[in-house]
Amino acid sequence: MTVFNPPTSSDPHGKEVFIRCRNVSKSYRKGKTIVTPLEALDLDVGRGEFLALMGPSGSGKTTLLNLIAGIDSPTTGELWVDKQNLASLKRGQLTAWRAKHCGYIFQLYHLVPILTAFENVELPLLLDRSLSRKERHSKVAAALDLVGLANRADHRPTELSGGQEQRVAIARAIVTNPGLLVADEPTGDLDRKSATQVLDLLREFSSEYRKTIVMVTHDAVAANAAQRTLHLEKGQLVEQVQITTSEPTEV
Numbered sequence: 001m002t003v004f005n006p007p008t009s010s011d012p013h014g015k016e017v018f019i020r021c022r023n024v025s026k027s028y029r030k031g032k033t034i035v036t037p038l039e040a041l042d043l044d045v046g047r048g049e050f051l052a053l054m055g056p057s058g059s060g061k062t063t064l065l066n067l068i069a070g071i072d073s074p075t076t077g078e079l080w081v082d083k084q085n086l087a088s089l090k091r092g093q094l095t096a097w098r099a100k101h102c103g104y105i106f107q108l109y110h111l112v113p114i115l116t117a118f119e120n121v122e123l124p125l126l127l128d129r130s131l132s133r134k135e136r137h138s139k140v141a142a143a144l145d146l147v148g149l150a151n152r153a154d155h156r157p158t159e160l161s162g163g164q165e166q167r168v169a170i171a172r173a174i175v176t177n178p179g180l181l182v183a184d185e186p187t188g189d190l191d192r193k194s195a196t197q198v199l200d201l202l203r204e205f206s207s208e209y210r211k212t213i214v215m216v217t218h219d220a221v222a223a224n225a226a227q228r229t230l231h232l233e234k235g236q237l238v239e240q241v242q243i244t245t246s247e248p249t250e251v
């Protein structure tokens with residue numbers, strides 16, 4: 001197998017490479033057959049870039065997102081995220097890497113219903129024993145403030161709108177200050193106004209805080225909020241659209 005070096009170079013657009021996939025394939029055994037949702041995929045994503053992934057159902061979008069997030073490992077190939085080769089990490093190491101470096105945003109928020117917004121956002125910080133209670137609380141307050149929900153800290157998920165629930169989930173994803181945010185259909189269950197708020201937040205994290213964001217979406221309007229859209233078809237990248245504007249897009 002070819003061994004690649006960590007991405008220290010710039011991509012063709014002059015950006016520092018943050019995610020680099022080389023010859024990445026992923027296969028699953030389904031009974032007697034082998035399913036290969038991703039095949040020999042190459043991809044570079046710049047630091048601070050906001051990338052949208054589109055493609056038909058079953059084209060491998062979530063599979064790729066889960067590899068980039070360190071939830072799963074490639075069957076073959078190399079996958080670097082910020083100088084760490086994820087393909088070389090064992091399951092426990094991947095879990096530790098993910099807790100520190102990646103925030104995951106789900107379509108259906110995945111908040112714990114019996115906890116308040118504050119307690120939900122605090123959850124990832126409880127894994128970090130080096131933080132005092134006071135430090136934890138100030139990070140949670142800052143994250144809720146960033147998503148515009150400081151005044152909803154004591155509310156439980158059932159007392160929040162879908163858009164507010166998603167913004168709490170975003171606060172939970174960013175509270176550990178990860179360099180990478182991945183989002184699987186983050187606006188799929190939201191009305192257009194709430195979707196716009198969520199997309200504006202993601203744009204802000206990319207442009208103001210240089211978070212690298214990879215978002216799977218079926219919605220072309222949501223994809224238009226990203227800087228670049230890639231299309232997956234049967235596990236291959238088939239089309240690349242470069243969006244040059246950095247102005248907020250009305251959605």
Ligand SMILES: Nc1ncnc2c1ncn2[C@@H]1O[C@H](COP(=O)(O)OP(=O)(O)OP(=O)(O)O)[C@@H](O)[C@H]1O
Pocket residue numbers: 028029030035036037055056057058059060061062063064
């Ligand atoms: N753990 C698994 N075991 C077996 N097959 C899997 C597994 N995960 C994904 N697949 C298969 O890989 C293919 C791609 O799935 P994936 O979820 O990545 O597609 P997707 O593009 O995200 O689809 P959708 O838009 O419907 O969410 C599908 O055929 C799926 O059945």
